[in-house]
Amino acid sequence: MRILLTTLGSRGDVEPFLRLAHALQRRAHEVRVIAPDDVDAEAEGLDVVGLGLRVEDLAVAQDVRQAMRVFRERIKPAMSRALASVVAEAMRWQPDVIVSHPKLLTVPAVASRLEIPHVLVELTPVVTATGAFPAAGTTTRDLGPTLNRMTYRLVALSARMFRDDVAMAARRLGLGRAPALPAPARTLVPISPALLPRPDDWPPHTSLTGDWGAAGTPIRVDDELETFLADDAPFVYAGFGSMTGGDAAVRGAAIVESARRRGLRVLVSTGWGGLAVPARAGGDDVLVRRAVPHDAVLPGAQVAVHHGGAGTVHAATRAGAPSVVVPFLADQPFWADRLHRAGLAGRPLPRNGLTTKNVGNALDDAAGRRGAVADAAAVMSAERGVEAAAAIIESL
Known part of the structure; x- marks a missing residue:
């Protein structure tokens, strides 16, 4: 299989995808990774294509006014470029399946155009709704099953900031102005049940795989x-x-x-x-x-x-x-x-x-x-x- 892995974020967002890429290579698949330019492709021994941005350059201090300004001036334009870059690279490479970070919102449009499945990697619980606990990043208080599930809708609203980028990608791919984009074929959650047991109300297509573990190769230090x-x-x-x-x-x-x-x-x-x-x-x-x-x-x-x-x-x-x-x-x-x-x-x-x-x-x-x-x-x-x-x- 030709498997395209796409990720965006800092170290914790990238390393799980690199480990998965190595595992898929060991299983004789042809693998390509699209990742931020911070990744040292030569050191990783993988086929890595850069997104055209360094995540560290987009770091924001925890000051609300400064964060809003940096978002407008740097993060939003960089994200738009990254969302377009994923589309262009995927269409060039023609994979059989795409495995993606949730931030890369244009992946479903590519999967629809190529008529292939796409897989979502939910590194932390923010996508798959449950009544067991609120979405990460909203509150740590248990609000009860109904309100806990509603917090996942709040998180999903953040995707609207980039809906114009998704719509543009769909038009360029010939999918029309407002296509119904496919849901993930599977959702993989690389979390250990020792830290977070699988909620009983997660759907069958969401898999708590367990920890994606250490690299398994010798690590060089100075x-x-x-x-x-x-x-x-x-x-x-x-x-x-x-x-x-x-x-x-x-x-x-x-x-x-x-x-x-x-x-x-x-x-x-x-x-x-x-x-x-x-x-x-x-x-x-x-x-x-x-x-x-x-x-x-x-x-x-x-x-x-x-x-x-x-x-x-x-x-x-x-x-x-x-x-x-x-x-x-x-x-x-x-x-x-x-x-x-x-x-x-x-x-x-x-x-x-x-x-x-x-x-x-x-x-x-x-x-x-x-x-x-x-x-x-x-x-x-x-x-x-x-x-x-x-x-x-x-x-x-």
């Missing part, structure tokens, strides 16, 4: 990081990924000092700017990197302090590292709440209110949850989510 990881002295990992805004240095100082008081080293991933280590907090017990491979560093961490993105939540739990979650936005409060409800993390900490005291208390709390996290990691280690996903795609 010499200094390798030496840091080889040291037997315990350490805390801290990283907020693609998050930005607020006083990053205050956050970094609070984390470093609270860990230091407990005799723990700190590995800091500064990411896109949400975390920094001021000079006064540095030392031989602190190693700072802009980014690190989670699958290489988290298995050795005593605790992982992170923002609560779906990918990081799975990586930390899979590695057996208890989490201290500092959610910023979107689905992160949802995952912070799920980990807390499952007994795998304490209550989340405020992103603009980190102190040596509350971080220290959270580190102590996390240390007491190692047994529960180890049990969840054992469950996840037996999951073969990416292979289950590949088999479902083949069945189409």
Whole structure:
């Protein structure tokens, strides 16, 4: 089969698709990935086509007025280009099936024109409605079955911001002005049931495949990081990924000092700017990197302090590292709440209110949850989510 994978977003949106691409290649399929230009195609060993944008260039600080301006001036035009790019590349390559991130709203139009199935990958619960819990990114309160289901309609309304792009794609594909576009043939949810059990009211075509797991290939790290990881002295990992805004240095100082008081080293991933280590907090017990491979560093961490993105939540739990979650936005409060409800993390900490005291208390709390996290990691280690996903795609 010729299988086209299309994704858009930061690390947590891209890495699952790359793992799926490798799995499909191992099963002798011809695979192409359309992804942001941030992806290093050569390093991944995949056929990757860029969308013509770098997601990091579109990062928005958590200030509402600034976010609205950046959306109008940068994000909306970039998204329009990406939606058109997916259509053009898919029509050139002529796949047998398309597997897509929900953000790429023009994929159903392409699938209709080519008369092929398309598969949706729901990385976090925002598409498939359920009465069991509200859509991620809306509220963490259980509103009851009826209102919980209504929150998914609210999320779906966000697609209207790009309805002109979808309509233009449909016209260019010869589908008419307002065609009835096909629903996904299947929806794949790469979430571990150890973190989120499958709701009873999900439809049969939605599959909770389980965690899509680690890369399964050797991971290269630089010499200094390798030496840091080889040291037997315990350490805390801290990283907020693609998050930005607020006083990053205050956050970094609070984390470093609270860990230091407990005799723990700190590995800091500064990411896109949400975390920094001021000079006064540095030392031989602190190693700072802009980014690190989670699958290489988290298995050795005593605790992982992170923002609560779906990918990081799975990586930390899979590695057996208890989490201290500092959610910023979107689905992160949802995952912070799920980990807390499952007994795998304490209550989340405020992103603009980190102190040596509350971080220290959270580190102590996390240390007491190692047994529960180890049990969840054992469950996840037996999951073969990416292979289950590949088999479902083949069945189409």
